[in-house]
Amino acid sequence: MTSTGGETIAHRICSFCEACCGLELKLRDGKVTGIRGNANDVLSQGYICPKGAALKDLHEDPDRLRKPLIKRTGRFVEATWQEAFAEIEHRLPDVMKRYGRNSVASVVGNPAAHNFGLLLYIPRLARAIGSINIFTASTLDQMPKQLSSGLMYGAWLSIPVPDIERTEFLMIIGGNPIISNGSLWTVPDFRGKAKALLARGGKLVVVDPRRTETAEAASRHLFIRPRTDAFFLLGIVHTLFEENLVRLGRLEEHLAGVELLAAAMAPFSADEVAPRCGISAETIRELARTLARTERAAVYGRMGACTQEYGTLVNWLIDVVNALTGHLDEPGGSMFPKAPAFVANISGQPGIGRGVITGRRKNRVSGAPEVMGEFPIGCLAEEIEVPGEGQVKALISIATNPVLAAPNGLRLAAAFESLEFMVSLDIYLNETTRHADVILPGCSQLESSNYEVGLSQFVYRNVARYSPATLPRPEGQPAEWENMMRLTAIALGKGADIDVDKMDDEFLADEIRGRTSGADTEAVLHALSRWKGPDRLLDLAIRRGPYGDQFGLNPEGLNLEKVAAEPNGIDLGPLAPRVPEMLRTPSGKIELAPAMLITDLKRAEADLARPTPELVIVGRRQLRSNNSWMHNLPILAKGAFRCTVMVNPEDAKRLGLSNRSRARICCDGRSIEAQVELSDEMMPGVVSLPHGWGHDLPGLKLTLAAERPGANLNALFDDAMRDPLSGNSVLSGVAIEMTPIG
Helix, strand or coil: CEEECCEEEEEEECCCCCCCCEEEEEEECCEEEEEEECCCCCCCCCCCCHHHHCHHHHHHCCCCCCCCEEEECCEEEECCHHHHHHHHHHHHHHHHHHHCHHHEEEEECHHHHHCHHHHCCHHHHHHHHCCCCEEECHHHHCHHHHHHHHHHHCCCCCCCEECCCCCCEEEEECCCHHHHCCCCCECCCHHHHHHHHHHCCCEEEEECCECCHHHHCCCEEECCCCCCHHHHHHHHHHHHHHCCCCCCHHHHHHEECHHHHHHHCCCCCHHHHHHHHCCCHHHHHHHHHHHHHCCCEEEEECHHHHCCCCHHHHHHHHHHHHHHCCCECCCCCEECCCCCCCCHHHCCCCCCCCCCCCCCCECCCCCCECECCECCHHHHHHHHHCCCCCCCCEEEEECCCHHHHCCCHHHHHHHHHCCCEEEEECCCCCCCHHHCCEEECCCCHHHCCECCCCHHHHECEEEECCECCCCCCCCCCCCHHHHHHHHHHHHCCCCCCCCHHHHHHHHHHHHHHCCCCHHHHHHHHHHCCCCCHHHHHHHHHHHHCCCECHHHCCCCCECHHHHHCCCCCEEEEECCCCCCCCCCCCCCCEECCCHHHHHHHHHHHHCCCCCCCCCEEECCCCCCCCCCCCCCCHHHHCCCCCCEEEECHHHHHHHCCCCCCEEEEEECCEEEEEEEEECCCECCCEEECCCCCCCCCCCCCCHHHHHCCCCCHHHHCCCCCECCCCCCECCCCEECEEEEEC
């Protein structure tokens, strides 16, 4: 921080979305008086979107919980921290004792990904509970990407991203990075980078059933029928083989399964897939030729590519196209970042590893396989409802709102009401936490230090950045990692009244001891002694990381002290080729034809002739929103009402709908009502409603959000509809009926 004339300037990384923009905050008398982009930030270079400025609104929101709540005779009352943990200690171990450890489930939401005090301590709590019933938001939006990457490269988060600043041709499928600033791709100010791409003679093509903000800025936009992206990509891959356009280049010796892949493409010619996806065979062939003949090109897909029944196939095929055209792990193509900490693909022997394993367990009711240590969130309600050994009787929810974010949320809400005990770690009394028995509020984001553990692995350029706490925590408010440690202690039978620092020391010593000798353990602990909690774990990870000082073996290397001393971050350079050192597959090669995915092509082949529904619905990303948790902030809530269902004028005329009228949207007996917005942005036969709204349920403390609650898109969807490989919920391209109201 710097101070001038009573005003203090602080720097912070925005933790509202995946862009992770650098911010400059003005403070006076302990209050935020202004927020702007940090022009000197090594990643975002001054860019800021409306969400960044909303950090002040969140910090000051009168609805944000500041004291624990305990439910007494059906009503919440404020409690002390000691009373809240005493209630948890009284009730949670009793459930575990009577029903077993699998009777306790945990569900974790996206905001936890921006809070490393939660993220780094969740594994400790999960091990202490010992339950197989773990659910996260990953199976709502990204598990297909993680699974396909794990199968191909051997690590769940080895996800390549476009090298946007050097590419000449970028094709985006089901993504809108001008609004998201990247997703599983941290790329602040995508609009500016897209303009630079076009200015240097490059091309940007967007394939999407809506002419999105990104499509408006592109060289070309192609409408595609929802849930048919796999067929479109299969047609491209078939063309690459059919027309001898495959260019493996440097990666040829590092690829396995090319011949098997070629044989599997036989049923999917451009002529065969064109009627299914609504893009002509000639266009499919043209795009294949362009990708193969452009020196620097990349294909990227995101939300629309994940939230569908073929999500894993789509994300696999995106990387297959990049590999076959010679653009994987090459400058200007799709490349693997190298983050300074917490990177799985830099540990162990370079170029070879155990790979990933799925299906080690199946969930009790429907038999869905575990992926990445968790079950599909669409299975949570049934695990609570269905009696029998292992039935979920207690739930710990962490920074999540699945009643709005997951499919069939009303079923989930009813299931939560039937639990014997529920504890929520959250800053709001919202649609999910209203069902809890105890709510433990977290700090304001400005009151905690932060490092983006996961998102730093998806940046368009390698950087090291850290945010210290901007403001002190209120007296008596524990840090979130301390709350996690007390929950862990309760699960271990130690009780909540423990010495948190001592217990954290013991955990860390055990973790270090497992990798070093006794004398070295003490030396490492001493070297880390400046820091506490998650900061100490971060220092350990940076020191051991690819740029780290290795505890003195590399004196010029990084540690947290060096990173923290640079408020603008440290630029570690552009992305560089990393194959084969980053591979962790048993073969030591990129697996182009994993057996699971080749087998799943039979499902796609059988589906080639599926008739096209008359009307389907897709979601919509919005700049002033991020899932369900930003609708209570004045700076983001102002302006025109945004929870509208976009309808093509042709469809509106056929259905008897008019602009600003209301419509009932129905799907398999479930229905919602929404305001109509006529727009030729939509492909005929497709309507769009944003995700995360529906703040009209009883018992909430979301004053501003409740004024314009909107409609809950996910309430339409069947929680049993999932990509069978990854377990990701199907939240896009679902057939609906629409009728006018009044």
